[in-house]
Amino acid sequence: EQAVVLTNHNKPVEPVDEDFEREYLKMMTESLEARKFERKHLTLDVAIPIIRPADRRDEPKTENPDHVAFTLLTKKGNKQQMRTVGLPSDSALVINTRNMREAEREE
Amino acid sequence: QEQNDQPLALTELPPHACKYCGIHSPASVVKCETCKKWFCNSRGNTSGSHIINHLVRAKHKEVVLHALSPLGETTLECYNCGCKNVFLLGFIPAKSDTVVVLLCRQPCASMPSSKDMNWDTSQWLPLIDDRCFLPWLVKIPPEQEQLRARQITAMQITKLEDLWRENANATLEDLERPGADDEPQSVLTRYEDAYQYQNIFGPLVKMEADYDKRLKESQTQDGISVTWDMGLNQKRVAWFAFAKLEELRLAVGDELRIRYNGELRKPWECTGHVIKLPNNISDDVGLELRRSDDTPVDINHNFSIDFVWKSTSFDRMQLAMKTFAVDESSVSGYIYHRLLGHEIESQILKTQMPKRFSAPNLPELNHSQVFAVKSVLQKPLSLIQGPPGTGKTVTSASLVYHLAKMNMGQVLVCAPSNVAVDQLTEKINATRLKVVRMTAKSREALDSPVKALTLHEQVINNDTNPELQKLIQLKNEQGELSSSDEKKYKSLKKQCEREILTNADVILCTCVGAGDPRLSKLKFRTVLIDEATQATEPECMIPLVLGAKQAVLVGDHQQLGPVIMNKKAARAGLCQSLFERLIILGLHPIRLQVQYRMHPCLSEYPSNMFYEGSLQNGVTTAERLRKHVDFPWPVAETPMFFYSCLGQEEISTSGTSYLNRTEASNCEKVVTKFLKSGILPQQIGIITPYEGQRSYLVNYMGFNGSMRKELYKEIEVASVDAFQGREKDYIIVSCVRSNEHQGIGFLNDPRRLNVALTRAKYGLVILGNPKVLSKHPLWHHLLVHYKEHDCLVEGPLNNLKISMIQFSKPRKAYN
Numbered sequence: 030e031q032a033v034v035l036t037n038h039n040k041p042v043e044p045v046d047e048d049f050e051r052e053y054l055k056m057m058t059e060s061l062e063a064r065k066f067e068r069k070h071l072t073l074d075v076a077i078p079i080i081r082p083a084d085r086r087d088e089p090k091t092e093n094p095d096h097v098a099f100t101l102l103t104k105k106g107n108k109q110q111m112r113t114v115g116l117p118s119d120s121a122l123v124i125n126t127r128n129m130r131e132a133e134r135e136e
Numbered sequence: 137q138e139q140n141d142q143p144l145a146l147t148e149l150p151p152h153a154c155k156y157c158g159i160h161s162p163a164s165v166v167k168c169e170t171c172k173k174w175f176c177n178s179r180g181n182t183s184g185s186h187i188i189n190h191l192v193r194a195k196h197k198e199v200v201l202h203a204l205s206p207l208g209e210t211t212l213e214c215y216n217c218g219c220k221n222v223f224l225l226g227f228i229p230a231k232s233d234t235v236v237v238l239l240c241r242q243p244c245a246s247m248p249s250s251k252d253m254n255w256d257t258s259q260w261l262p263l264i265d266d267r268c269f270l271p272w273l274v275k276i277p278p279e280q281e282q283l284r285a286r287q288i289t290a291m292q293i294t295k296l297e298d299l300w301r302e303n304a305n306a307t308l309e310d311l312e313r314p315g316a317d318d319e320p321q322s323v324l325t326r327y328e329d330a331y332q333y334q335n336i337f338g339p340l341v342k343m344e345a346d347y348d349k350r351l352k353e354s355q356t357q358d359g360i361s362v363t364w365d366m367g368l369n370q371k372r373v374a375w376f377a378f379a380k381l382e383e384l385r386l387a388v389g390d391e392l393r394i395r396y397n398g399e400l401r402k403p404w405e406c407t408g409h410v411i412k413l414p415n416n417i418s419d420d421v422g423l424e425l426r427r428s429d430d431t432p433v434d435i436n437h438n439f440s441i442d443f444v445w446k447s448t449s450f451d452r453m454q455l456a457m458k459t460f461a462v463d464e465s466s467v468s469g470y471i472y473h474r475l476l477g478h479e480i481e482s483q484i485l486k487t488q489m490p491k492r493f494s495a496p497n498l499p500e501l502n503h504s505q506v507f508a509v510k511s512v513l514q515k516p517l518s519l520i521q522g523p524p525g526t527g528k529t530v531t532s533a534s535l536v537y538h539l540a541k542m543n544m545g546q547v548l549v550c551a552p553s554n555v556a557v558d559q560l561t562e563k564i565n566a567t568r569l570k571v572v573r574m575t576a577k578s579r580e581a582l583d584s585p586v587k588a589l590t591l592h593e594q595v596i597n598n599d600t601n602p603e604l605q606k607l608i609q610l611k612n613e614q615g616e617l618s619s620s621d622e623k624k625y626k627s628l629k630k631q632c633e634r635e636i637l638t639n640a641d642v643i644l645c646t647c648v649g650a651g652d653p654r655l656s657k658l659k660f661r662t663v664l665i666d667e668a669t670q671a672t673e674p675e676c677m678i679p680l681v682l683g684a685k686q687a688v689l690v691g692d693h694q695q696l697g698p699v700i701m702n703k704k705a706a707r708a709g710l711c712q713s714l715f716e717r718l719i720i721l722g723l724h725p726i727r728l729q730v731q732y733r734m735h736p737c738l739s740e741y742p743s744n745m746f747y748e749g750s751l752q753n754g755v756t757t758a759e760r761l762r763k764h765v766d767f768p769w770p771v772a773e774t775p776m777f778f779y780s781c782l783g784q785e786e787i788s789t790s791g792t793s794y795l796n797r798t799e800a801s802n803c804e805k806v807v808t809k810f811l812k813s814g815i816l817p818q819q820i821g822i823i824t825p826y827e828g829q830r831s832y833l834v835n836y837m838g839f840n841g842s843m844r845k846e847l848y849k850e851i852e853v854a855s856v857d858a859f860q861g862r863e864k865d866y867i868i869v870s871c872v873r874s875n876e877h878q879g880i881g882f883l884n885d886p887r888r889l890n891v892a893l894t895r896a897k898y899g900l901v902i903l904g905n906p907k908v909l910s911k912h913p914l915w916h917h918l919l920v921h922y923k924e925h926d927c928l929v930e931g932p933l934n935n936l937k938i939s940m941i942q943f944s945k946p947r948k949a950y951n
């Protein structure tokens with residue numbers, strides 16, 4: 030028989046705020062709903078820029094060895110900008126990207 | 137460091153400090169573009185991070201990163217289309233380089249990717265994960281900083297956001313000012329008099345009404361596509377898909393307005409009643425229009441739908457409370473004082489007890505049912521608790537039979553839902569009592585199992601008034617009557633209704649229906665309310681104030697209670713049923729104790745957890761085992777298991793709530809196995825708390841199931857609430873939720889769990905993530921129970937293995 034243990038040393042966890050939960054869901058739902066019919070007249074047209082080592086000068090100071098540096102493309106007005114972000118090396122996105130590149134290399 | 141050990145004073149905080157907690161490291165905060173306030177990405181004591189809390193509660197959607205953050209001042213937006221709604225944004229990686237870009241989920245990331253595309257849209261990673269911005273984009277403040285920040289509660293956040301709607305510059309300190317907090321007065325256990333009762337419940341009912349009105353009237357949907365149809369009754373029906381069903385709690389009989397404002401014709405609008413809701417056959421809503429003459433049947437797109445809110449049910453509650461207060465004959469003196477919680481001596485009614493307690497044409501009653509009937513007959517006020525499968529309806533019907541036979545006068549039988557009223561009507565009618573089922577006018581056109589017993593059908597079929605008959609026939613043929621005929625028709629109909637009602641032994645309607653003007657002249661000495669634990673107190677008052685001298689409430693406070701939408705009203709106690717308060721006042725419910733539904737292994741846990749182990753089994757293991765059914769139950773005699781599924785929940789792409797693909801796929805496999813072993817679709821029920829999972833599952837099974845598509849379509853997939861009061865031979869429960877920071881949502885209510893676990897007769901399969909669910913004490917118990925019976929399993933269905941998964945420590949004690 031397993032006793033129910035009261036864990037007081039943890040931060041107090043408030044009872045589930047169902048109100049917030051519902052509103053959160055609603056935000057997600059409505060955001061998608063609103064754009065359901067917007068698929069026309071749009072193409073995904075984003076060229077991958079050539080990244081020179083110089084662009085990576087703001088490389089994170091390897092403060093976190095568990096992170097892998099990625100370049101984040103953003104826009105400021107119409108100008109393309111490149112920033113470096115550290116993605117956790119155990120995230121699915123990093124692992125998949127790594128696997129894909131390895132597979133490519135083997136070809 | 138500039139920060140010293142002094143606690144942070146609000147006035148000294150920089151402008152970019154989190155408006156909730158004061159945290160202000162530039163890498164951890166973002167600015168809400170709409171209100172220009174800053175919030176941090178820590179959760180504090182709440183389930184979502186502060187910024188997400190704010191965006192959700194204020195309905196804001198756009199943010200900017202701080203200039204001193206690693207990415208500099210950056211507006212988060214879709215690189216392709218410029219959409220700034222963070223709830224739609226996510227990252228996708230390039231296929232061949234370590235480059236990521238922000239894209240909106242719809243349409244940019246869901247466009248079919250061309251072969252030579254550089255980007256891998258299939259890996260779209262939402263910017264908001266588990267109610268928090270991705271920590272590598274907006275840093276989670278270090279624990280040190282979090283600990284010295286202001287510890288704001290979810291409740292304070294709610295109030296602060298409310299305050300900001302009136303005054304954008306309000307601060308947490310303003311919350312402490314008197315008057316800012318307008319919590320309504322809570323319900324009491326005892327009341328001085330009926331005026332005090334009305335003074336407390338009146339405002340709560342009003343709050344709920346206002347909330348309901350606001351909610352429903354704000355649900356206008358545009359761009360609706362309509363298919364036109366003609367009903368058998370020659371009325372136009374519009375068919376269309378309608379989102380937000382969950383929220384609207386749309387019911388058959390509700391009124392909607394359909395409008396056309398497009399360019400193809402002049403503006404048009406018409407109201408109508410909902411005649412069909414989405415089910416597993418079709419996702420469409422059916423709306424029968426009031427008028428058929430000028431319907432734009434040649435147009436199919438660009439319609440708008442509004443909800444037409446009606447105050448009827450709330451008005452009737454208010455009126456009932458007023459009647460309770462001012463009309464001395466509304467209830468007997470005894471009931472008056474008992475309802476208000478006054479100490480008075482208990483009464484025994486002098487009644488001639490029947491020799492047999494079972495009623496004609498109904499099943500023989502068992503000992504606990506006989507005991508219930510016997511004790512109720514002698515008491516002016518009683519409670520019957522009917523746990524799942526204990527024959528509540530048969531007991532109620534038998535009881536009503538004796539009440540009608542013994543007492544002078546008619547019996548009024550009510551329940552909050554139409555389904556329950558119909559079931560009772562059928563059973564009571566079987567005893568050969570004269571019954572009338574009264575429905576709301578908006579539901580008259582609907583087909584029901586007790587159609588012939590409804591008041592309007594009895595009027596149509598009456599043979600006492602030839603003139604009325606003639607007019608009815610004329611109306612049917614012509615659709616309309618001349619104004620003088622119409623007047624005559626109305627008065628004759630009224631007269632006929634009154635005759636039928638006064639000649640009945642039993643009148644049945646919903647609690648709200650009891651407030652119908654057609655009943656206002658009648659007095660009901662005896663009132664039985666079924667499903668009383670699902671009605672609010674003011675709802676129960678409606679039938680009671682028609683003269684009750686003897687009242688019976690039937691229900692089960694261990695199953696779902698009334699649904700209250702307004703949180704403030706719910707917190708103030710509107711969600712507590714009269715049944716529950718009477719228990720608190722010391723009125724002992726008579727419990728039905730023999731269950732005839734579940735295989736004994738299925739009743740064991742609910743009995744121990746919710747009924748002090750008092751449930752006895754009226755069915756044997758042998759009666760509930762199907763030998764020819766080839767299904768891989770881990771323990772042959774114990775047709776139940778908990779199927780460990782470790783997949784993640786997500787927000788469904790179809791735009792509706794949560795879904796869990798792993799569970800859906802396992803669910804399909806379980807269903808297919810059931811079907812292959814000869815179980816019919818009608819025998820299977822799937823319970824899932826989210827609309828997202830429901831529609832995903834229905835589609836998934838249709839596409840991926842190896843059996844005929846139609847078979848899967850016939851399986852009922854619905855919420856716990858929709859299954860309350862019903863049963864299936866086999867039940868599959870898909871829990872869906874499995875994330876670390878949020879609770880388990882709709883499944884954290886013990887009463888809801890009880891309902892989910894007690895629907896199955898022959899077998900139960902629960903799909904869920906034990907790791908996450910075991911954090912909840914209630915589920916922890918359940919998991920231990922399944923584990924002890926060797927019924928906690930994992931792996932492929934054809935090779936289930938006992939799961940050795942370690943449970944998490946439950947968070948707090950459940951009692």
Ligand SMILES: [Zn+2]
Nearest residue numbers: 154157176186
């Ligand atoms: Zn904060």
Ligand SMILES: [Zn+2]
Nearest residue numbers: 168170171196
């Ligand atoms: Zn804002």
Ligand SMILES: [Zn+2]
Nearest residue numbers: 214217240244
């Ligand atoms: Zn986009």
